Amino acid sequence: MVPGDNAVERAHPKYYAPGEVPPTETVPLPKGRVYISGTTRKTASKPAQYFEGIPPQVWEFQVGGYQVLDKWLKDRRGRALTQDDLEHYRRIVVALSRTIELMEQIDARIGAWPMQ
Template sequence: MAALIWMHTLAIGYSPDYLEENADGIRENFPRIPLPNSKDLLISSANLGRKVSLLLDTETKVECVTTGTIHPNLRCIAVTSRVDGGKLNPDKDLALTARWGFAGKEGVTMPGKGRIQERAYNSQELQVVSDLDQALLGATTRDIYLNEVAYWKNIPERVWDYMIGGYQVIKKWLSYREEPLLGRPLKREEVQEVSHMARRIAAILILEPELNENYELVKQATYNWSSPSS
């Protein structure tokens, strides 16, 4: 039962409608989570929360998102690319040198501006992203550069801006891996991890309508704590 409650809480907490309607309580560190009045609704909400949980857990592979046959609307996100259209050389092209981070006082890593190119989606990207997904992911996209020759192609606006714990997720990750700080170029799997992060975030954003619908259903069928127990 405890796991069901936690996963239900995660589903509610990731609903944009819930976050907007309960902003004051969240700011005061006293958010209230509505509990559904039926077992079926609790299980349904918890199952949705499990989807969010898997997407947040970077140690767990997610089918169609980070492993297996990647869903078409995610496959085109954060594609590692070379500016001349050629293949990346993992021995030469993966140093992160676009000034995403630098050493501050007392060894504190400070974020840098990096190199970002904002642009419209190209025709190939638009072919695999529905109008709804585009609305959820953002009206524009970004190419995010490792260095002068390598970049992650097509990280949508809301994916790039996505924050957890007050920090911009992908940018924060990059800031600690600038070559002078890390002492080496990125490994191939580390470059791939950025693609995985972007696709996980995109999948969470695409879930937002379902998360909002779940929240509305729970609001309409909330357990009445004042009623006598049976």
């Protein structure tokens, strides 16, 4: 995260994948970013705050029809994230990344699903 108040703004979160150019930048991003503030005209005067290094497959991961990372942040709109919140979000990212890795390993070993 970059310095700021850690508040999840109303029109956020917004995800930008590697290679995309967010409104606050002039060059494509090398890694995915999840912005929690500063990407709208109304808030462009203050520094944008974001989580960096979020792969697209982690951002898009769903459980029960909900996009996990997006929902977690949307549930916290309008309030500032605490240090505990920031650490919890980072841990969710790691857990989802590891889950995706394990799913890929299982798929590689088992093959087609359902089993025939």
